[in-house]
Amino acid sequence: RADQPDRGPPPAPTMYAFVRFLEDNVCYALPVSCVRDFSPRSRLDFDNQKVYTVYRGPEELGAEPESPPRAPRDWGTLLLHKAQILALAEDKSDLENSVMQKKIKIPKLSLNHIEEDGEIKDYGEEDLQLRHIKRPEGRKPSEVAHKSIEAVVARLEKQNGLSLGHSTCPEEVFVEASPGTEDMDSLEDAVVPRALYEELLRNYQQQQEEMRHLQQELERTRRQLVQQAKKLKEYGALVSEMKELRDLNRRLQDVLLLRLGS
Numbered sequence: 001r002a003d004q005p006d007r008g009p010p011p012a013p014t015m016y017a018f019v020r021f022l023e024d025n026v027c028y029a030l031p032v033s034c035v036r037d038f039s040p041r042s043r044l045d046f047d048n049q050k051v052y053t054v055y056r057g058p059e060e061l062g063a064e065p066e067s068p069p070r071a072p073r074d075w076g077t078l079l080l081h082k083a084q085i086l087a088l089a090e091d092k093s094d095l096e097n098s099v100m101q102k103k104i105k106i107p108k109l110s111l112n113h114i115e116e117d118g119e120i121k122d123y124g125e126e127d128l129q130l131r132h133i134k135r136p137e138g139r140k141p142s143e144v145a146h147k148s149i150e151a152v153v154a155r156l157e158k159q160n161g162l163s164l165g166h167s168t169c170p171e172e173v174f175v176e177a178s179p180g181t182e183d184m185d186s187l188e189d190a191v192v193p194r195a196l197y198e199e200l201l202r203n204y205q206q207q208q209e210e211m212r213h214l215q216q217e218l219e220r221t222r223r224q225l226v227q228q229a230k231k232l233k234e235y236g237a238l239v240s241e242m243k244e245l246r247d248l249n250r251r252l253q254d255v256l257l258l259r260l261g262s
Helices: 072-077 092-100 141-160 170-177 194-261
Strands: 016-021 026-031 051-056 079-089
Touching: 016 051, 016 092, 026 092, 079 092
Parallel strands: none
Antiparallel strands: 016 026, 016 079, 051 079
16 A cells, blocks of 8 residues: 555575585584675676685584574674585575485686685595595504504615715605505505604604714724734734744754754
């Protein structure tokens, strides 16, 4: 009726954004109100090459990620995180169906958008359900680490058998002992725990110090042997001289006896 006040246009329906948090590569379907300074007009009104700032509630609070506090005064309890928007939809079920049918892909982010956001892992274009790195079948992380440790130990033992003149930096030994890229079944094959590496490095340095001490002892023993050889040679010469003198003395005695007998 004419006397009825104008209530304005109907409120826009709530849209949902399927976002990927860059710090842990976890995806959530959140209301677009959780995206800071973001008001899309349609489901295509977003840039998948842009890094957005998204409010993300702590998981320990027990709140659902898609149901954050709407009031601005309550947003202080949430945390701001860098995220990538993968898709928009007016219904959350549409996003879930797209995920189940693997219609949503993760595009690579341009370096121009992330160069100011710190180091962000680039997972490339992959299915959302394949975010975890597959480990080779039948191989445990402990076995992989043990294999790398054995390679380091073998390299250190080989290095200890060489001369001190061919000294090698411990870091170079560690790098050379790691499996080459062509021999890797996975990225984890070349990983050695930092604590184990430091322990091996300390053992290597200790063995190097002991080896220097043994080399000094060996050099000292060699010098003593040289001196003993010289003394032995001199003693041999003295023995030969004493033998000649003894023979000469015997001949002189024989001559004297002959003269006295005549």
